[in-house]
Amino acid sequence: MTNMKVQLTEDVQNAIRSGAPVVALESTIISHGMPYPQNYEMALAVESEVRKNGATPATIAIVNGIPCAGLSETEIESFAKKATQISKVSRRDIPIVMAQGKDGATTVASTMIIAERAGISIFATGGIGGVHREAETTMDISADLEELAQTNVAVISSGAKSILDIGLTLEYLETKGVPVLGYQTAELPAFYTRESGFKVDTRVDSPADVASILHAKWSMGLNGGVVIANPVPQEYSLDFKEMERVIESALTEMKRIGIKGKDSTPYLLGKVKELTAGKSLDTNIQLVLNNARVAAQIAVKFSEQGRLM
Numbered sequence: 001m002t003n004m005k006v007q008l009t010e011d012v013q014n015a016i017r018s019g020a021p022v023v024a025l026e027s028t029i030i031s032h033g034m035p036y037p038q039n040y041e042m043a044l045a046v047e048s049e050v051r052k053n054g055a056t057p058a059t060i061a062i063v064n065g066i067p068c069a070g071l072s073e074t075e076i077e078s079f080a081k082k083a084t085q086i087s088k089v090s091r092r093d094i095p096i097v098m099a100q101g102k103d104g105a106t107t108v109a110s111t112m113i114i115a116e117r118a119g120i121s122i123f124a125t126g127g128i129g130g131v132h133r134e135a136e137t138t139m140d141i142s143a144d145l146e147e148l149a150q151t152n153v154a155v156i157s158s159g160a161k162s163i164l165d166i167g168l169t170l171e172y173l174e175t176k177g178v179p180v181l182g183y184q185t186a187e188l189p190a191f192y193t194r195e196s197g198f199k200v201d202t203r204v205d206s207p208a209d210v211a212s213i214l215h216a217k218w219s220m221g222l223n224g225g226v227v228i229a230n231p232v233p234q235e236y237s238l239d240f241k242e243m244e245r246v247i248e249s250a251l252t253e254m255k256r257i258g259i260k261g262k263d264s265t266p267y268l269l270g271k272v273k274e275l276t277a278g279k280s281l282d283t284n285i286q287l288v289l290n291n292a293r294v295a296a297q298i299a300v301k302f303s304e305q306g307r308l309m
């Protein structure tokens with residue numbers, strides 16, 4: 001579905017028109033996921049990684065009320081510098097930020113929406129939102145999951161952080177009919193670590209095999225996304241037990257000071273970073289780069305196979 005409401009940069013528009021590979025990237029990770037200047041450097045490095053692997057990057061955000069696919073370096077810098085002054089925009093916030101003519105950093109959910117409207121099928125990020133721990137009482141379930149249930153975009157991530165209940169997140173995705181593929185792994189990674197103790201639905205070993213699954217799903221009219229879980233490279237993975245301890249203490253602190261709603265995820269991410277003395281930031285950057293690389297390779301195969309159909 002294409003829609004005139006999304007503004008494209010010239011290179012993104014040319015790539016989409018000609019059916020060339022394009023990879024969407026989100027902006028919440030820039031404004032709310034990492035500090036400046038690492039967020040700015042990360043955003044540019046990720047775009048360059050996508051290009052090196054044969055695809056066109058399209059960083060997605062709402063700029064002055066306009067949903068955009070493809071940002072200039074100056075725009076990326078502004079999203080990186082203004083950081084949390086820019087609102088975090090998920091599905092429910094899109095119409096408000098558009099009508100008010102403001103800037104918005106897009107989450108996985110809203111990036112998927114804008115990517116789909118622009119005609120982009122492949123999207124790389126760090127981690128997806130999910131069912132939070134104790135969601136049975138808080139009802140805190142990320143809008144990312146509902147988006148994956150209905151919007152036709154494949155999301156390459158390093159799984160879900162264990163700030164979430166990974167088991168419940170997988171149950172939710174199963175109910176909603178969202179395939180969870182492990183890229184060269186049978187185990188779902190837990191963002192900072194290659195292990196989580198949970199299995200994926202299917203292990204897939206090559207970009208071409210992932211692309212075939214995407215074409216099969218969408219050509220059958222099975223609407224919705226696909227989660228492709230790509231583990232952090234071994235040399236950057238952190239210790240599972242140590243991360244569990246850090247996350248437990250971040251969760252306890254969050255409960256104590258009463259943070260809720262859309263502020264939960266950014267709070268937990270910041271606290272984890274603080275408690276690991278920045279070690280988690282380096283891991284975060286490396287896994288995003290790795291996801292961008294694999295996403296570009298999948299986009300190349302997805303586009304090649306699309307031409308043969």
Ligand code: PSU
Pocket residue numbers: 026028029032033090106107108109126127128129130141142143144161191261262263265266269
């Ligand atoms: N997980 C991360 N890094 C992030 C996010 C999640 O490891 O930056 C961001 C993504 O933009 C994701 C959003 O879509 O948080 C989920 O927020 P919420 O739980 O409020 O839906």
Ligand code: MN
Pocket residue numbers: 140141142143261262264
């Ligand atoms: Mn939430």
